[in-house]
Amino acid sequence: MEYRHLKEKSHYEDLYDRFTVEEGRRLEKIWNEPEVIGTKKNMYVTCNVDTRHSGLVNFYMYFWKGDRNRNKSKTIEKWMQEDRDLDAHYDRVNIKRRCKNCSKDMKLTDKFLHVTYEKGKRNYVECFFWCKGCDYGMRITEFGDEKVFTPRRCPECSTKVKCTVTENKKNTTYQDSCPKCTWVSSKPLVIKNYRLKEKIDRNFEQDRARFCLNHEEGMEYLASLRRIDELKNVVEGIKSDPKNQEGTPEYIVEHLERPTVAKLQKKLAKALQKVGFTTLKFDDADEIRGDVVVKFRVQDSNESRSASFSKREFKKTVEEALLYTNWRILPTSLSYKMGVLKGKLSGTDSTPELLELVKKRGLENKPVPESLKRPSMVNGRGEKIFF
Ligand SMILES: [Zn+2]
Numbered sequence: 001m002e003y004r005h006l007k008e009k010s011h012y013e014d015l016y017d018r019f020t021v022e023e024g025r026r027l028e029k030i031w032n033e034p035e036v037i038g039t040k041k042n043m044y045v046t047c048n049v050d051t052r053h054s055g056l057v058n059f060y061m062y063f064w065k066g067d068r069n070r071n072k073s074k075t076i077e078k079w080m081q082e083d084r085d086l087d088a089h090y091d092r093v094n095i096k097r098r099c100k101n102c103s104k105d106m107k108l109t110d111k112f113l114h115v116t117y118e119k120g121k122r123n124y125v126e127c128f129f130w131c132k133g134c135d136y137g138m139r140i141t142e143f144g145d146e147k148v149f150t151p152r153r154c155p156e157c158s159t160k161v162k163c164t165v166t167e168n169k170k171n172t173t174y175q176d177s178c179p180k181c182t183w184v185s186s187k188p189l190v191i192k193n194y195r196l197k198e199k200i201d202r203n204f205e206q207d208r209a210r211f212c213l214n215h216e217e218g219m220e221y222l223a224s225l226r227r228i229d230e231l232k233n234v235v236e237g238i239k240s241d242p243k244n245q246e247g248t249p250e251y252i253v254e255h256l257e258r259p260t261v262a263k264l265q266k267k268l269a270k271a272l273q274k275v276g277f278t279t280l281k282f283d284d285a286d287e288i289r290g291d292v293v294v295k296f297r298v299q300d301s302n303e304s305r306s307a308s309f310s311k312r313e314f315k316k317t318v319e320e321a322l323l324y325t326n327w328r329i330l331p332t333s334l335s336y337k338m339g340v341l342k343g344k345l346s347g348t349d350s351t352p353e354l355l356e357l358v359k360k361r362g363l364e365n366k367p368v369p370e371s372l373k374r375p376s377m378v379n380g381r382g383e384k385i386f387f
């Protein structure tokens with residue numbers, strides 16, 4: 001009467017892999033089914049997986065296989081614990097009974113644990129007893145449900161009947177007969193023998209190798225998940241940095257143009273030319289408290305402009321040209337004499353100063369000109385990635 005649920009670990013490993021193979025085959029079948037992409041003259045037009053999404057299938061299956069493997073040992077441990085619990089339940093219930101007829105101790109002939117997966121129902125142990133003295137039988141469950149079986153007697157002479165059990169491939173037959181007279185029961189009990197036919201799965205090992213990762217592959221998968229996590233953190237870090245959030249002063253400072261003195265001169269000369277200021281000249285640049293300061297002079301070729309109008313026009317033009325740069329005109333330095341304007345320009349690389357500058361110029365929350373935008377990352381193929 002050996003009755004154990006817990007089996008060798010290899011049994012559960014095989015079972016888990018069988019489920020994996022079945023599920024893998026099912027998924028592959030779904031992916032490989034041609035997709036109806038439209039109808040043409042009542043005919044279905046389909047396309048197959050190769051042209052549709054083979055890359056996506058591989059991607060999906062990679063994570064599916066990895067996750068199946070990742071959950072394997074946890075699931076197996078859970079299954080084994082469930083079976084250990086069933087065995088403990090079986091061992092915990094010990095029922096003894098005296099015969100209802102003659103009060104002698106009955107012999108335990110069978111003990112089962114009924115396992116149910118129905119919600120709200122409990123597993124229970126069921127025992128069968130037999131009285132050697134008077135042939136009475138009894139069935140009892142751990143909930144206390146009892147049923148007594150009295151010995152069957154011959155309807156002709158009341159002798160205790162004899163039961164002969166015969167078994168063939170299909171059935172087991174319980175035939176009652178009288179050992180004393182010729183009576184034989186006309187209704188023998190026939191029970192069909194159910195034998196679970198084990199299907200031979202010829203492709204199992206081959207598919208197991210395709211769908212079930214081995215230890216090394218499982219470890220490699222976990223390592224790749226960690227790498228994905230790390231990459232995610234890097235991307236999150238880049239995204240959450242105010243430098244990368246459009247509209248913040250930090251973002252704008254990051255995108256300001258920082259021309260050299262030579263480039264600055266060209267840029268300003270071009271802008272000033274358009275509004276009648278010519279021959280822009282720069283002196284040698286000086287460094288003052290970390291900033292670069294350069295003296296300039298320029299002529300106003302428009303003779304009709306007054307000194308104050310000329311100064312105002314010049315200042316406006318320069319400020320517009322320098323709006324998205326790290327340069328500014330030092331306001332008190334500007335002078336005008338006989339059509340010649342003189343002053344100083346200052347450029348800085350100091351982030352706090354530039355943040356100040358951005359705020360003063362009212363550039364916060366304004367979109368940066370497209371020409372100044374730079375990609376967050378450039379990938380291995382040289383493609384620009386904007387977050
Ligand atoms: Zn008895």
Ligand SMILES: [Zn+2]
Pocket residue numbers: 154155156157158159178179180181182183
């Ligand atoms: Zn008889």
